[in-house]
Amino acid sequence: MLVHQYETAKAPKRVVIVGAGGFVGGAIAKELGRANIPVLPLTRKDVDLLSPAADTLAGHLQSDDAVVFVSAVAPAKNTAQLMTNLRMAEAGCLAFAKVAPAHLVYISSDAVYIDDANPVTERSAVAPSTVHGMMHAARELMFRNEYRGPLAFLRPTLIFGAADPHSGYGPNRFRRQAAKGEPITIFGEGEEKRDHVSVEDVARLAVRILLHRSTGALNAATGVATSFCDIAHLVAAQFSPPAEVKSVPRPGPRPHLLHRFFDVIACHKAFPDFRYESLADGIARVHRECVA
C-alpha cells in the first residue's frame, strides 16, 4: 500500500533516473518530459555502477532531488548476475548515504512475491523463488535499510512495449515472431493466464508516485489476467493475413501455479482516476508503433 506525503500532486524539483538508458528507465524519462518535470537521465555511460561509483553518482545528486533507481541486469538468472545487481544497489546505497535525496523510488518486480500468492496484492508475502525475484527483494531490503527518507517500491508484473529489448515468452516475442513471418509459438495449449502491463503505464505510475512523494509498495498490474493463447491470437490479429499460432511442446513441466491474478484495489485507492490500458489496446498500439 502506498501512503502519499503530498495529497495534492506536487512536482519534484528534479528527478534523477539511475538507469535511464533501459526499457523502463527510458519510458519514465519520456513520461516525466511530458509532465514538464526536470529530469537528469543517468545511463551507464554517465555512471558505471560496477566500477567504484558511489562518488560519481553522489556527484550528480542534490538533496532536493527525487531519484528513480531502475538500473539492473535483468532478468538475473544466476548467482553471478545476482551479485552484480547487488553491487549496483550497493553503489546506490553508498551514494545516497553521501547525498540523501528527498525521495527514492525503486523499480522492483512482482517476482518478489511468493509463488502461490493468488490473487497477488501488495500484502502478499515477499518470498521469491527465483534468483531474479531474490535480487529485487534483496535490493528492496538494502534500500530500506540504508536510506531513511521517503521510499517507494513499484513492482511491475510482466511488461510489454515496443522498445522491449528482451524477447521473453509473451506479447513481445509473439510480435517479433509474427513480424519475421514465423508462426507464433505457444507452449502446450498456452492456457496459463498472466497479467501484462504496458511500459507506458509503469512509467505513468512512477510519475504519479513521484508527484505525491508516496511511500510503501505498489504493484503495476492491470488486474486482468489473459491466457498466452489469447495473447498470441491478439498479436496474430494485428497482421494481415493473421499470423499463424502454433502449439509446441513445453520446454519443461507445466507450471505448478497455472494462473496468476492480481488484485489491483491498492492502485484504485492510491490513484483513483488512474486507468490502465487494456492488453488488447496496448498490443494494437505497440504494433502500430512498430510498423510506423
Place this chain on the structure above:
Amino acid sequence: MTAPTIGYAGMTHLGLCSAVAAASKGFATLGFDADADLVGRLQAGRLPVVEPDLDDLLRANKSRVAFSPDMRRLAECDLVYVAPDVPTDDQGKSDLAGLDRLLDLVLDNVKPGAVVTVLSQVPPAFTRARQRPGRLLYYQVETLVFGRAVERATKPERFIVGCPDPAEPLPPVLATFLGAFGCPILPMRFESAELCKISINCCLVASVSVANTLAELCERINADWSEIAPALRLDRRIGAYSYLAPGLGLAGGNLERDLATVLRFSEEFGTEAGVIKGFVANSSHRRDWPLRVLHEALLRKVEKPVIAVLGLAYKENTHSVKNSPSLALIRHLAPWPLRVFDPVVAASVAPHPAVSGAKSPLEAASGADAVVIMTPWPEFRAISCSDLARAMRGRLVLDPYAVLDRKAARAAGLDHRTLGVA
C-alpha cells in the same frame, strides 16, 4: 427475597438496551451515567440510539426505570452492571481505561453485599485482575446485536457468567435476576467466560468468511449463493440461524476487536492462529467489492461519473458508522461528485470533498451514473426499480445485500450487481 433493584452504569447502547430489558421483566432499574446532559435527554424520553421497539418498551416500563447522573444512587442497587463502551484503536485493540474508571467508581459507591457485574467486552484475565476484597465482582457475556438489541436483551438464548469459582452457587440476587429471563445460565470461570464471548464471535466470523469466500466464487462461475445458502441452513450441522449472508467484510468493531485479541494472545502464548489471519484478510478483501465493481463497470469507462451512495450506517436500523463499509468506499471516490442519502446518518459524516446530501433515495439517484446501496435499510426495499431507472443517467446499480428485487431491476433495464451471483 424481595425483587432486587438493578443498576446499569454507562448509558451506552448496551447499558440502555439492557436496562430497559431489565425493567420489562418487572425489576426496578436505575440507569446511571455521569453525563448529566445525556441523562436529561433520557429523562425526557429522547434516546441516543436507534433500535427497533426500544422507545415503546421504555415508555411501557417508564414507572420502573430511573435515570440519574448521581453516583450516590448506585447504593440503592442490589446488582449493578457496568456497561460502558470500550473503544478500540485502528488495530482493534481495546482501550480499557474508561471501563476501569467507571468500574472503580461503581465499586466505591455500591452498598456492601451488592453484586457488581462487568457487561462490557473485555479480554481474558480482565475480571480476575480486578477482584477487590469485600466486593463481589462477576463478568457476564453480552450478545446484543445492533438493530436487534431489544429482542436479544429481552429473550436471550442463555446467560454466560464468569465467576471466581463456578462450582459455587451464584449470589442469590444475580440468580434471581437472571432466572427471570427463563433461559439457561452457564456459570464458568472468568477466563472461560471472557474467551467464550470471543469464541462466539469467531464462530460467527467463520460462517461469514465461508459465505464471502464462496459467494465471490459464485460471482465468477455463474452460481448463485442465494440458492446455496438455504440448503446449508437445512443441514443440522450448520444450522438455521447460521451467518451465511455474504457481506462487505466485518464492520461495527466488535468482531474485529475479538479477532485482534485472539491474534494478540496467540502471539503472546505461541498458539497457531492462521485461520484468524485468513478471516481478517477475507474481510478486508470483500470490503472492497463495491470499489472493484465500480472501477470495472464505470470508472474506467466514463470520464466524469456522478455516483450516488444510499446508506452510510454500518448496518440497517442503527446510527453507528463504526467501520462502515459505506464510509470506507466513499473515502476512495474523492475525484468524482458524490450524492448520499441515509435515513438517520447526516451526509456531513461522509469523508468526501464534494458530497451533497439528498432528502430521499430517488433525489440522490437523480442524474447518477451509478447508485450504490451500501446499507440495507428496510425503506430502500420500497424503491421502485422503474422510478430508479428513470431518475438515473446511467444503468449501474450496486446492491450488495440484494435490497432490490433482481428481476424487477433487470426488467427496468438496470445493470444490477449483487454479492454472490454473476
